[in-house]
Amino acid sequence: MPGSSCVFLMYHELELAGRKLCQSEPGYVRYILPLESFRQQMAWLKNSGWHALNVTEALNYPNQNCVCLTFDDGCETDLIAAAPLLREFGFRATFYVTAGFLGTPGYLSEEQLRQLDSEGFEIACHSMTHAYLTDVSEAEVRREIVDAKTRIEQILGHAIEHFSCPGGRYDRRTLAMVRQAGFKTLANSDFHANTSATSAYELGRIAILRDLPIAAFEAICNGRGLWKKRYQHRARRGVQRVIGNDAYDRLRNALLGEPPS
């Protein structure tokens, strides 16, 4: 968006023709864009003169039309689908990978992660096992944050600085551990644009959903209408707190029309 604020966009796996997704439940698939939809969004940005930045660059809040592109989970499509398209458009991005998923079917291998890194894309951390960090023990939080950072750094041979929370779930304990581990930022899934006044440990991100019309994408990049989504998001978080994350996920999958897998 214009001026010294920036909307951080959150993507996940991309859908390629003839290729099985990493997961199939509706609560997952709603976050998955077919490659062509993603291309359409990137083409709109490019044709409209926008810049696409990684997290480190976005934190400078340059005075131009820009979005920050982020991808969660570390799916193989980061390298084989997103990266080539981003290179074609001259766009930068940050890939938050789940350390414990590396080398499992559908996700990046260690070698592929090194390749993505060597192509100049920013690699960041999205926990060890994708556990909701509000639901696990102190020892597990340490493993999810500290050990995951170490694992990725060992693979890449350099420090990584940014962390994003699985499912957007975080609390004070999460924040403290992320700081203690030496991460410089924490990204969540809260619906707001970020500015130079936003805490680096409370970076909002807007999840781009599968069926988002291009006009709605443009509105998001411009930071329009985010307050409406913010209220919906807060209401969801309230339900999650009352009934618990597991029950919430089962309920969401039931409401979306399929039993949880």
Ligand SMILES: [Zn+2]
């Ligand atoms: Zn995730």
